[in-house]
Amino acid sequence: MSRLVLVRREQVLRGGQPLAFGIGLMVALVVGVFLLLGSGHDPLRIYERMFEASMGSPKAWSVTLNRAVPLGLAGLAVAVAGSMGLWNIGAEGQIMAGAMGAAWVARVGGDWPALMLIAAMLGAAIVGGALLALGPAVARAHIGVNEIITTLMLNEVAIRLLQWLIHGWWKDPESQNFPLASMLADNAKLPTLFERAHVGVVLAALMIAIFGVAASRTAWGYELRVAGSAGATARYAGISLERKILTVLVLSGGVAGFAGGIELSGNSDRITENLSNGFGFAGIIVAALALMRPSGVAAVAVLFGAVQIGGQSIQTLGVSSSVSTVLQALILFGAIAAGVLSRYKVELDVADAQPLRPTRRESDTTP
Amino acid sequence: MRNELTSTDTLGQPFAVELQGIWKRFPGVVANAGADLRVSAGTVHAVLGENGAGKSTLMNILAGVYRPDAGQLRIDGEIHHFRTPADALAAGIGMVHQEFRLIPSFTVADNVVLGAAERIVRRSSIESAVGELAERFGIATEPDRMVWQLSMGERQRVEILKALWRDAQILVLDEPTAVLTPGEADELAAVLRHMANDGRAVIFISHKLQEVTSFCDEATVLRGGKTVAASLSVESTDATELAGLMVGSSPAISERPPPGQVGEELLAVHKLRCMDDRGLPALDGIELTVRSGEIVGIAGVAGNGQRELAQVIAGLRSVESGTVCLTGEDRTFASPRQRFSAGLGYIPEDRLGVGLAPRLNVIDNAILRTYRDHCRGPFLDAESATAHCQDLVDRFRIQTGPLFHSIAGLSGGNLQRLLVGRELRGHPSVVVAAQPTRGLDVQGVKAIQDLLVAERDVGAAVLLISEDLDELLTLSDRLLVMHAGRIVAEFEPTTAERRTIGEAMAGHLDGACVIPEVVGP
Numbered sequence: 056m057s058r059l060v061l062v063r064r065e066q067v068l069r070g071g072q073p074l075a076f077g078i079g080l081m082v083a084l085v086v087g088v089f090l091l092l093g094s095g096h097d098p099l100r101i102y103e104r105m106f107e108a109s110m111g112s113p114k115a116w117s118v119t120l121n122r123a124v125p126l127g128l129a130g131l132a133v134a135v136a137g138s139m140g141l142w143n144i145g146a147e148g149q150i151m152a153g154a155m156g157a158a159w160v161a162r163v164g165g166d167w168p169a170l171m172l173i174a175a176m177l178g179a180a181i182v183g184g185a186l187l188a189l190g191p192a193v194a195r196a197h198i199g200v201n202e203i204i205t206t207l208m209l210n211e212v213a214i215r216l217l218q219w220l221i222h223g224w225w226k227d228p229e230s231q232n233f234p235l236a237s238m239l240a241d242n243a244k245l246p247t248l249f250e251r252a253h254v255g256v257v258l259a260a261l262m263i264a265i266f267g268v269a270a271s272r273t274a275w276g277y278e279l280r281v282a283g284s285a286g287a288t289a290r291y292a293g294i295s296l297e298r299k300i301l302t303v304l305v306l307s308g309g310v311a312g313f314a315g316g317i318e319l320s321g322n323s324d325r326i327t328e329n330l331s332n333g334f335g336f337a338g339i340i341v342a343a344l345a346l347m348r349p350s351g352v353a354a355v356a357v358l359f360g361a362v363q364i365g366g367q368s369i370q371t372l373g374v375s376s377s378v379s380t381v382l383q384a385l386i387l388f389g390a391i392a393a394g395v396l397s398r399y400k401v402e403l404d405v406a407d408a409q410p411l412r413p414t415r416r417e418s419d420t421t422p
Numbered sequence: 423m424r425n426e427l428t429s430t431d432t433l434g435q436p437f438a439v440e441l442q443g444i445w446k447r448f449p450g451v452v453a454n455a456g457a458d459l460r461v462s463a464g465t466v467h468a469v470l471g472e473n474g475a476g477k478s479t480l481m482n483i484l485a486g487v488y489r490p491d492a493g494q495l496r497i498d499g500e501i502h503h504f505r506t507p508a509d510a511l512a513a514g515i516g517m518v519h520q521e522f523r524l525i526p527s528f529t530v531a532d533n534v535v536l537g538a539a540e541r542i543v544r545r546s547s548i549e550s551a552v553g554e555l556a557e558r559f560g561i562a563t564e565p566d567r568m569v570w571q572l573s574m575g576e577r578q579r580v581e582i583l584k585a586l587w588r589d590a591q592i593l594v595l596d597e598p599t600a601v602l603t604p605g606e607a608d609e610l611a612a613v614l615r616h617m618a619n620d621g622r623a624v625i626f627i628s629h630k631l632q633e634v635t636s637f638c639d640e641a642t643v644l645r646g647g648k649t650v651a652a653s654l655s656v657e658s659t660d661a662t663e664l665a666g667l668m669v670g671s672s673p674a675i676s677e678r679p680p681p682g683q684v685g686e687e688l689l690a691v692h693k694l695r696c697m698d699d700r701g702l703p704a705l706d707g708i709e710l711t712v713r714s715g716e717i718v719g720i721a722g723v724a725g726n727g728q729r730e731l732a733q734v735i736a737g738l739r740s741v742e743s744g745t746v747c748l749t750g751e752d753r754t755f756a757s758p759r760q761r762f763s764a765g766l767g768y769i770p771e772d773r774l775g776v777g778l779a780p781r782l783n784v785i786d787n788a789i790l791r792t793y794r795d796h797c798r799g800p801f802l803d804a805e806s807a808t809a810h811c812q813d814l815v816d817r818f819r820i821q822t823g824p825l826f827h828s829i830a831g832l833s834g835g836n837l838q839r840l841l842v843g844r845e846l847r848g849h850p851s852v853v854v855a856a857q858p859t860r861g862l863d864v865q866g867v868k869a870i871q872d873l874l875v876a877e878r879d880v881g882a883a884v885l886l887i888s889e890d891l892d893e894l895l896t897l898s899d900r901l902l903v904m905h906a907g908r909i910v911a912e913f914e915p916t917t918a919e920r921r922t923i924g925e926a927m928a929g930h931l932d933g934a935c936v937i938p939e940v941v942g943p
Contacts, residue, residue, distance in 0.1 A: 277793055287776045
C-alpha cells in the first residue's frame with residue numbers, strides 16, 4: 056500500500072503563491088457551480104456575465120480597476136504592517152479617517168484650483184489615516200499594547216465620528232434634514248483616466264510600487280525585515296525596534312487613509328457612512344494572499360476587484376450579490392490550503408513500500 | 423502481536439524501545455543510515471554522538487516528528503508507525519525538546535495539563551494534582567507560578583512534568599543539560615534516576631561524556647547516521663573509549679596556544695552594576711580589564727551574571743551604574759552600532775534570534791552589522807552585499823547553499839562560523855565571545871577557538887565567557903571566576919588547580935579580598 060504524503064521542501068517554492076492563488080480561484084469557481092446550480096441558476100451564464108462585467112471590455116476594466124484601488128491600498132496598508140509581524144485590523148477606520156480629512160479640506164478649500172485642492176485633500180487623507188493609527192502605534196511601540204485590539208476598536212470610533220459629523224456640523228443645508236454631507240465641488244474630484252477609471256488607479260499603483268521598492272531594495276526595508284524576523288537581532292544590529300514599530304504602523308494608517316481620500320475624491324459625490332464599504336477588512340485578505348508583499352498586493356487587488364464587480368453585475372440576473380462574497384471567501388480558503396504546496400511537496404510514501412515496514416493492518420493479521 | 427524479529431533484553435522482556443535499520447534522508451543529507459537503538463525499561467540510556475551524527479533525527483523519528491524512509495520501530499515489542507507526534511505520545515513516548523514548547527503567560531500547572539485535561543476542572547485541583555505528580559518524582563516546582571518567571575532549568579522540569587502527566591513510559595530528552603547550570607544538571611540526573619526506578623525508559627541525548635558516565639546506565643554511540651556501538655554498559659566502558667567511538671579516532675588533546683604579545687588596555691569595566699530580566703541585581707560592581715593580545719576567560723556557574731556582563735558590554739542591556747571603556751574611551755551609553763564601529767565584536771550566547779536573524783537569507787545575515795556600508799543613498803547595494811557575503815563565506819569556509827536561501831538550512835557549526843566570521847572580519851580591537859563553542863562538534867569547536875586565538879595574536883583583547891572549564895584553561899591567558907554578579911577570584915590558567923577554581927565558582931571564596939595575586943605579564 057502506498058499513500059500520498061506531504062514532504063517539507065528545503066526552500067519555499069518560488070512562484071508557489073501565484074500557483075496557490077490559481078488553485079484557490081479554480082476551487083472557488085467549481086464550488087460556485089454547485090452553489091449556483093443549487094439556487095436554480097445556469098452557472099456558465101452567470102460566470103460569463105461576471106467576466107464580461109469585470110474584464111470583458113475597456114469600460115469593464117475601468118470599473119474593476121477603480122474597485123481595485125481601495126482594495127489594493129488597504130491591502131498595502133495591512134502588508135506594510137504585516138511585513139514586520141504587526142496586524143493593522145483598523146484599515147477600515149483609517150479609510151474613514153482619511154476620507155474625513157479629505158472632506159474637511161474640500162469644505163475649507165472649495166474654491167481652490169483643482170490640482171491644489173486634490174493634492175491637499177489626498178495629503179489630509181494620509182494624515183487622517185496616520186493620526187488614527189498613531190495611538191495604537193505609540194501604545195504598541197512603547198508599552199507593548201496589542202495593536203490588533205486597539206486598531207480594531209478604533210474602527211468604531213472612526214465611524215461614530217463620521218456619523219456625528221454627518222448628522223451635525225457637516226450636514227448639507229439643502230438635504231431636507233436627511234443626514235447627508237454636502238456634495239463635493241467639481242474641482243475636488245479626481246480627473247478621469249479612461250472610461251470610468253480615475254487617476255487614482257495610477258496614484259495607487261505608484262504608491263504600491265514605492266513601497267515595493269522600499270521594502271526590497273532599501274536599507275529601511277532591510278531593517279524592517281530584520282526587525283520582523285527577530286526583535287533581539289534588530290537591537291543587536293543597532294535598529295531601534297520602537298521606532299520601526301511606530302513608523303510602520305503610522306505609515307500603514309497613512310496608506311489606508313490615502314485609500315479613503317481617493318475613494319472620496321474619485322468615486323463619490325459626498326462623504327457617506329458606507330464609503331469604506333468593507334475595503335479595510337477585504338484588505339486583510341488581499342495582504343494575506345499576497346504574503347504581505349507589495350508586488351502581490353496589486354495583482355490580488357485587481358482579481359478581487361474583478362470578482363466584486365462581477366458579483367455585483369449578476370444581481371440583474373436575480374443572483375444575490377452575496378455570491379461574490381462567498382466566492383471571495385472560497386478563493387481565500389482555496390489559496391491558503393493550496394499555499395501549503397509552496398512549503399511542502401506531495402510525494403508517494405516510499406517508507407510504506409519498504410519490506411521492513413509492513414502496514415498496521417498486515418501486522419494485525421500476523422498471529 | 424509479537425513478531426519473530428523482536429529481540430528481548432537479558433531478562434527476556436521485549437525492549438521498551440527498539441529502532442532497527444532506520445534510514446532518513448533530507449534533501450542533500452543522509453541523517454540516519456541504518457541506525458539501531460535498543461533501550462530497556464528501567465534504565466537511563468545515553469545516545470551519544472557529535473553534532474550531525476543523527477541523534478536528533480533518530481529521536482524525532484521516535485517521537486513521531488519525522489517518519490523514517492526505511493526501518494522499523496517497536497515499542498514493547500509491538501511495531502508502530504507514527505504519523506504524528508500525537509501517535510507517539512499515545513504510545514507512551516514523551517519528548518523534551520531543546521527549545522521548550524511552553525506558554526509563558528500560563529502557570530506551570532496550566533502548561534502541564536494543557537491539551538490533556540479531561541474536562542473543566544478547578545484551578546486548585548489541577549495545581550494540587552500537578553504538585554503531587556512533581557513530588558512523586560522528586561521534581562521541585564511551584565505549580566501556580568507563571569512560566570515566564572521561571573529559569574531555564576525550571577522550565578525544563580515543566581516539560582518533563584508534561585510528559586509524566588501524559589503517563590509517558592519512554593522519556594526522550596534532547597541535550598537537556600545544554601540549558602542547565604551544573605547544580606540543575608545534578609537535580610535532573612536525580613529526577614531521571616527516579617523515573618527509571620519507576621520502570622520507565624529514559625533516553626538521554628548528549629555529547630558531553632562526563633554527564634553520560636555519571637547519569638546513564640547504557641550508551642549507544644552514533645556516528646555519521648549509523649550506530650557504531652550499541653547499548654554499551656557505561657560502568658564497564660572507559661570515557662576515552664566512548665570519545666574515540668564518537669569521533670572515530672582518539673580525540674586530539676587540545677594544546678595551549680603559545681601566549682600572545684600583551685599590550686595596552688582595550689576593554690575596561692569599572693564598578694559595573696546592572697539588573698537581570700526580572701529586575702534583580704545581576705552584576706554587583708564588576709571590575710575587569712582586558713589588554714591587547716590576551717584572552718581573559720570568565721568561568722562561573724551559569725546564572726551568576728556572565729550573560730548580563732556580555733550584554734552590558736555589547737550595549738544590549740542598560741547599566742545601573744559604573745562604566746564600560748572600549749579602546750580607552752567611555753562607551754557606557756553607546757548604542758550597539760556605535761560600539762561595533764568603535765571596534766567591538768560580539769558573539770552572543772544566543773546565535774539564532776540575537777546574533778542571526780533566523781528567517782533571513784545568508785546575505786542579509788552577513789551584512790547585519792555593516793549594512794549601512796552597503797548603501798547608496800537610501801538603497802541597499804545588492805552587489806556589494808553579495809560580494810561581502812561571498813568573501814565571508816570563502817574566508818571562513820562556511821558551507822552554504824545558494825546565498826539567497828534562508829539560513830535555516832545551515833548546520834550549527836556553519837551558523838556559528840557565519841556569525842563569528844562576520845564579527846571578526848574587520849579585526850575588532852575587543853572581542854566578547856559568550857559560549858562561542860557551545861553545542862558544536864569537535865571540528866567546529868577547534869575552528870572557532872583557532873579564530874579567537876588568531877584574533878588575539880593580531881592584537882585583539884578577547885573576553886571569553888564559557889561554561890567549559892577545559893576550554894577556558896586551554897585558551898585563557900588569565901582566568902576570572904564570577905559568582906553572584908562579582909569577580910571573586912583570578913587564576914593563572916597554567917598553574918590553577920581545578921578544585922580551587924571549582925570552590926571559587928561555588929562561591930566558597932566569596933569576598934573580593936580573596937582574589938589571589940595577579941600573575942603579571
